[in-house]
Amino acid sequence: MLDESLLEEAILRVLQKSAIEIPEDVKRAFESCIQKEESELAKLHLRKFLESINFAAARKIPVCPDTGWPILFVKLGSQVTIRGGYLVVEKAFREAVKKATELGFLRVTMVDPISRKSSVNNVGNYIPYVEYKPFFADYIEVTAVTKGGGSELFILQPTRVVLLADGIIGIKKFIIDSAISGLIDGKTCPPNVLGIGIGGTTDLCMRLAKQAAVLRPIGDRHPEPRIAGLEEDILNALNSLGIGPMGCGGKFAVFDVHIEYAYTHTAGTVIGVNMQCALCRRATVRIYDDGTIEDRKLPSWFESGRNERS
């Protein structure tokens, strides 16, 4: 049985880690791109990125000053019991975000959208943003994503409806155009991970785009060959534009492209696009029913399948 203080401890740990440490798969992506880039400037961008990443981890400093939106993806194991029930989980999230801000691991970034005033602790209406996914297990898995403003805000048009008359060409064109709108001038801090949602309601589509951008490791391919093929086509296309790191020219505008899709209404298909910045910040922890806390290298969000509500 888990209690609030244990949950809070684990979540604080994973929030801090997310702000400070870049995941191994992302570091490997930087290293491999340095080898493959030809332009001196593109190499300089990536080398300085890596130097900064290593320094942040060694000194336990946020790797980007913009620690952005606190987002939590939570797989709720059905065999876990929590003292006080599931409401305690939500409370632990809010307290952990407050504490991480107080300790200086999260910058005070969240504000009221109208008054622009801040609660000074990054907690407010609907924030931290939490997504839950129930599944069969004796643990809770929490992935913390600290998501910067550039990658989240600077795609000109992140969604549109594509009709039967537009076909697959309409889907591809929208993905390419909206990705480019964010990548140029380095607005979304490339090389990015591009997440794409196809189908579902407008909100589900955008959620899938975000999950695809932030939860799948770099190099991962969708299990269905037709979707994996589309991922590769878009990836190759975006990396042949010459946009390069931080939009300054070079080979790599994106580290990877991930697509998730949902069944849609026969009348039309919503397409959604979301970016993760070069400093793909995510960290995952499992909290077992017996109280063990275990750091994980990668989120297992999609491992339990794609059929259920996700």
Added chain:
Amino acid sequence: MKEVKLTTPVSLEDVQELELGDVVYLNGLVFTCRGLFQKKIVEEGLPPPIDTHKINVMIHMGPVVRKIDQKFVIVSMAPTTSNRYEKWGSKIIRKLGIKVIVGKGTMGSATAKAMKKFGCVHLTSVGILGPILPLSAKVREVHWYELGPLEAVWVLEVKDLGPFLVDIDTEGNSYFKKVNEIVKIKRGEIYKKLGILENFKYQSL
């Protein structure tokens, strides 16, 4: 890549010598600001809290600062998206006599025009170097702290702060425009590869 060291106050000749794509390191006193500072200067007509003709390098940036033993120490800092401030860019250059603006990404045509007229350049971020940039900076003064630590004006003494890339020169030319012209041509090529016809139009409703 040519490397250049600039020291404040930066002269007109200093910036006129800079070329697109040069890699710049900054020395001397510089100041930070975000949107609220620029709004107050341009729209509310407030005088700046510092002599911007001497401290004439302005960085679009909100640092993460901790107070240790009564002293402000910067934990993390990196330039933020400059295009957000395009509305005020040209007036800030004219009014404050700024010679160098540092930020992430670039600025628009109105600011580029002012850069040509008054002799100013824009430098863009190389990577995102939040943790390592503070190693080259010490806090000297803070003004308008009531705006909050992010929006406040921090005067920093910097030693080889960088690297930054010259992306708008004193002729108003833009580095990103050149990159984006190539992108435009290649975009046509990938459309072809993906089977997107030139005259493709979405069905309107």
